[in-house]
Amino acid sequence: MQLIDGKAIAAQIKREIAQEVCLMKERGLRAPHLAGVLVGHDGGSESYMASKVKACEECGFTSSLIRLEEAATEEELLDVVRHLNADASVDGFIVQLPLPAHMNEHRVIEAIDYRKDVDGFHPINVGRMSIGLPCFCSATPAGIMMLLERSGVATQGKHAVVIGRSNIVGKPVASLLLQKRNPGNCTVTVCHSGTPNLAQITREADILIAALGHPGFVTAQMVKQGAVVIDVGTTRVPDATRKSGWRLCGDVDFEQVAPLCSHITPVPGGVGPMTIVSLMRNTLLAAKKEIYTD
Numbered sequence: 001m002q003l004i005d006g007k008a009i010a011a012q013i014k015r016e017i018a019q020e021v022c023l024m025k026e027r028g029l030r031a032p033h034l035a036g037v038l039v040g041h042d043g044g045s046e047s048y049m050a051s052k053v054k055a056c057e058e059c060g061f062t063s064s065l066i067r068l069e070e071a072a073t074e075e076e077l078l079d080v081v082r083h084l085n086a087d088a089s090v091d092g093f094i095v096q097l098p099l100p101a102h103m104n105e106h107r108v109i110e111a112i113d114y115r116k117d118v119d120g121f122h123p124i125n126v127g128r129m130s131i132g133l134p135c136f137c138s139a140t141p142a143g144i145m146m147l148l149e150r151s152g153v154a155t156q157g158k159h160a161v162v163i164g165r166s167n168i169v170g171k172p173v174a175s176l177l178l179q180k181r182n183p184g185n186c187t188v189t190v191c192h193s194g195t196p197n198l199a200q201i202t203r204e205a206d207i208l209i210a211a212l213g214h215p216g217f218v219t220a221q222m223v224k225q226g227a228v229v230i231d232v233g234t235t236r237v238p239d240a241t242r243k244s245g246w247r248l249c250g251d252v253d254f255e256q257v258a259p260l261c262s263h264i265t266p267v268p269g270g271v272g273p274m275t276i277v278s279l280m281r282n283t284l285l286a287a288k289k290e291i292y293t294d
Contacts, residue, residue: 094118
């Protein structure tokens with residue numbers, strides 16, 4: 001069994017990005033600028049945004065954070081989005097999800113200029129990704145593909161099973177795995193809460209991606225010998241032995257499943273760091289105008 005060390009892979013990619021930023025500065029160009037918008041004070045969102053700010057520092061980016069209170073109106077958030085769309089000094093920006101219940105996430109995402117949508121959530125980017133055109137790919141799926149590539153996992157002709165059908169992970173990673181490229185060229189099955197005989201399907205997977213947000217859901221009985229298992233889950237569960245009172249738990253029962261696998265990602269330290277580094281990569285591409293030139 002080979003542990004896929006997402007933390008180490010992400011660190012290497014950040015070093016590569018930082019080198020590119022140095023070259024940009026040597027040519028008289030400014031550093032890429034990533035802005036973030038955070039509404040409210042959700043603990044998970046606060047931690048994730050702090051990780052993004054730290055990654056910007058490591059990559060040599062400029063970063064800025066705009067905060068709105070939980071009670072802010074949707075129109076106030078849309079005003080911020082419009083301002084960032086028009087700000088030529090900002091190459092890309094993200095609106096941290098989830099938003100408060102009184103805000104329409106789809107309306108907010110569609111208001112973002114797709115040329116600055118480094119989260120890859122805008123319908124134009126999603127549509128371009130689905131047909132294989134250059135775009136900003138959603139960060140977590142893009143990170144998964146980089147993990148597979150840099151870990152030397154062969155995907156050509158493999159059966160990939162994705163558990164989960166979210167717009168953020170399940171659907172886009174299935175689309176990327178389907179495409180005629182490397183990594184990719186898989187036969188893909190997408191499973192979800194309404195899938196009968198789920199364990200029978202997952203036992204056929206050469207590559208199993210668990211992205212449903214249910215701690216410990218994937219057990220040894222659901223995985224075949226030699227499978228590659230990618231665990232996207234990051235759920236906080238109570239843990240009295242930790243100072244924080246909680247720990248991160250993946251969707252895979254790691255202790256049971258790991259002995260069966262050829263490759264597996266841990267939680268934490270697997271997919272999570274790659275999500276952030278994918279965001280950095282998209283921001284670099286935005287700054288260099290390598291996806292959209294107008």
